[in-house]
Amino acid sequence: xxxxxxxxxxxxxxxxxxxxxxxxxxxxxxxxxxxxxxxxxxxxxxxxxxxxxxxxxxxxxxxxxxxxxxxxxxxxxxxxxxxxxxxxxxxxxxxxxxxxxxxxxxxxxxxxxxxxxxxxxxxxxxxxxxxxxxxxxxxxxxxxxxxxxxxxxxxxxxxxxxxxxxxxxxxxxxxxxxxxxxxxxxxxxxxxxxxxxxxxxxxxxxxxxxxxxxxxxxxxxxxx
Ligand code: HEC
Ligand code: HEC
Numbered sequence: 001x002x003x004x005x006x007x008x009x010x011x012x013x014x015x016x017x018x019x020x021x022x023x024x025x026x027x028x029x030x031x032x033x034x035x036x037x038x039x040x041x042x043x044x045x046x047x048x049x050x051x052x053x054x055x056x057x058x059x060x061x062x063x064x065x066x067x068x069x070x071x072x073x074x075x076x077x078x079x080x081x082x083x084x085x086x087x088x089x090x091x092x093x094x095x096x097x098x099x100x101x102x103x104x105x106x107x108x109x110x111x112x113x114x115x116x117x118x119x120x121x122x123x124x125x126x127x128x129x130x131x132x133x134x135x136x137x138x139x140x141x142x143x144x145x146x147x148x149x150x151x152x153x154x155x156x157x158x159x160x161x162x163x164x165x166x167x168x169x170x171x172x173x174x175x176x177x178x179x180x181x182x183x184x185x186x187x188x189x190x191x192x193x194x195x196x197x198x199x200x201x202x203x204x205x206x207x208x209x210x211x212x213x214x215x216x217x218x219x220x221x222x223x224x
Contacts, residue, residue, distance in 0.1 A: 030094050030194050032085045034167050041109060042084050045117025053115050056103070065118075066125045073179045077124030077224070082170040083116035086194075095194040096186065124163070124224040125174035138218035141211060149206045154215070157199070162222045168196075177220035184212045 032038065054061075057075075061067050065076030075083060089095035091104045091112075104112070140146075143160075145153035154172075159165050162173030172180065186192035188204035195201055207215070 028094070029196050029198065030085060030089050031092055032088050032168075034081070039081070039167070041113050042081050042116060044110075045080055045084075045113035045115075045120075047114070047117040047121045050114035050116070050118025053107075053111055054118050057115070065122045067176065070176060071178045071182065072176065073183075074125040074175055075119040076122035077174075078116075078119050078171055079164045079166070079168065080113070080116040080120040081166070082164065082168045083119050084112050085168050087112040087115065089194040096191050124171055127174050127223045128177065128220045135214055135218045135221070137211065138214040141207075141215060142218060146206075151203060151206055161224050162219050163224050171224070172219040173222045173224040175219055177216045180216035180219055181212055184216065188212075 090100040164171035
């Protein structure tokens with residue numbers, strides 16, 4: 001009898017132990033949740049104050065949010081909620097550590113909302129070049145997706161002109177091609193995993209290298 005109880009207890013403990021790692025792994029992609037309070041904070045962003053704070057960002061992202069370093073992202077014209085979310089994600093390491101981590105460590109929530117408001121007040125970066133024929137493949141993926149792979153059109157989320165959409169779907173128009181390519185590869189490998197519901201990771205996994213390059217060039221050359 002005693003042995004029976006013991007083995008039942010052991011079985012139970014084993015079941016708990018084997019389910020424990022799964023619970024630990026299920027950490028959220030991001031700690032930003034779009035509650036009313038969070039939306040209000042982003043909406044309260046003071047772009048004049050943000051502009052002052054952005055002096056520390058200009059060496060890499062440009063004084064007007066257009067980076068002169070080819071691999072670094074432009075921030076001009078980006079949706080405030082998206083920029084705010086990325087800064088929060090860098091701060092708590094839900095977005096893969098990069099040189100951004102140390103730069104955001106001391107920013108308050110209000111600082112991040114102010115910075116986001118400043119960049120959102122600027123026009124989107126100008127397109128890098130014309131959309132050439134080589135990008136036909138990208139055009140189909142952007143506007144139609146691919147039913148065979150259950151791949152939705154990029155434009156259904158990112159907007160017909162790559163202008164982004166509420167709440168946190170980023171604008172892509174005029175973004176740096178090398179940056180777009182690198183970040184799509186990072187979603188594909190899971191190195192970047194801060195997209196809520198794995199919306200981008202699941203899609204990037206279905207894209208080939210060639211498609212990622214074509215899409216990066218397409219968006220870099222797209223006029224908003
Ligand atoms: C030393 C160079 C450097 C400085 C200074 C810098 N950044 Fe960055 N920033 C980067 C790089 C490189 C990336 C891309 C990193 C990655 O792939 O995650 C980046 C990414 C970002 C992103 C994500 C863009 C996107 O499209 O997802 C935001 C937002 C951002 N930086 C804001 C800022 C702000 C605000 C400041 C000032 C407080 C700042 N950065 C200062 C280099 C810099
Ligand atoms: C279901 C909606 C949805 C679809 C469809 C979608 N995206 Fe996204 N995408 C998002 C969201 C949401 C984010 C921001 C995730 C985060 O917070 O990191 C994002 C982020 C991105 C980024 C990162 C931008 C930056 O500045 O770092 C790129 C690049 C991107 N998407 C490209 C694409 C391409 C190319 C397609 C089509 C093959 C596509 N997306 C289809 C929702 C979508």
